[in-house]
Amino acid sequence: MTDRSAEREDMIAWHLEPRGIREPAVLDAMRAVPREAFLPARLRGEAYADHPLPIGDGQTISQPYVVALTAQAARIRPGDRVLEVGTGSGYAAAVLARLAGEVWSVERVPGLAAGAVDALAAAGVRNVHVVTGDGTLGLPDHAPFDAIVAAAAGPDVPLPWLDQLADGGCIVMPLEQGGGQHLVRVTRPGTGEPVIERLESVRFVPLVGEHGWHRDDRS
Numbered sequence: 001m002t003d004r005s006a007e008r009e010d011m012i013a014w015h016l017e018p019r020g021i022r023e024p025a026v027l028d029a030m031r032a033v034p035r036e037a038f039l040p041a042r043l044r045g046e047a048y049a050d051h052p053l054p055i056g057d058g059q060t061i062s063q064p065y066v067v068a069l070t071a072q073a074a075r076i077r078p079g080d081r082v083l084e085v086g087t088g089s090g091y092a093a094a095v096l097a098r099l100a101g102e103v104w105s106v107e108r109v110p111g112l113a114a115g116a117v118d119a120l121a122a123a124g125v126r127n128v129h130v131v132t133g134d135g136t137l138g139l140p141d142h143a144p145f146d147a148i149v150a151a152a153a154g155p156d157v158p159l160p161w162l163d164q165l166a167d168g169g170c171i172v173m174p175l176e177q178g179g180g181q182h183l184v185r186v187t188r189p190g191t192g193e194p195v196i197e198r199l200e201s202v203r204f205v206p207l208v209g210e211h212g213w214h215r216d217d218r219s
């Protein structure tokens, strides 16, 4: 594959830094992960365009800015254990894997999970564990997580995620309420009520599962 590092530098200079992505570790991760390696061959030319792209099964690889925004908002530190819900292509998992110690990533569509496993292996990423299933249930056997991030929008914060969050950790997810979607950061001081901060208006595919929407049509 050709070296696309110059395009990644342009992506950082044009689409990330001017919109507030300033965390050096996040910029380094965005600089290091080749987005084209997570795309079908016919779309690789568009790898650094500032928009989502189709990856099959009606799903999309997130816009690079949104991946960076989510990673920065999650305040991931070296050594952290991260749960990602919505593996999709595996691209965001590869970015998170550069910031964290270990990433568990759950995908409900088996074909996408299999593709992500192959792409992550080909990209030499070793600290992502892809699991096929309903990510709204979390992964109790691997909890607690220092950060939980989702790439699909649900109606509420899934309760299992609150139970599986480590002390001082946070959840970053798109919430869909009242017809609009916002990326939010959820923290829980002590055992008190969760605190939800609204970050930005976003557009994600639906989070479909027991603690999400019940079907693709959101009924």
Ligand code: SAH
Pocket (backbone or CB within 6 Å): 059, 060, 061, 062, 085, 086, 087, 088, 089, 090, 091, 092, 093, 106, 107, 108, 109, 112, 133, 134, 135, 136, 151, 152, 205, 206, 207, 208, 209, 210, 212
């Ligand atoms: N981060 C991905 C974006 C994938 S789009 C990337 O970089 O490519 C969101 C993904 O969430 C879709 O693949 C969809 O199938 C998945 N998804 C939706 N609901 C889910 C659930 N309950 N559990 C796991 N994955 C889910």
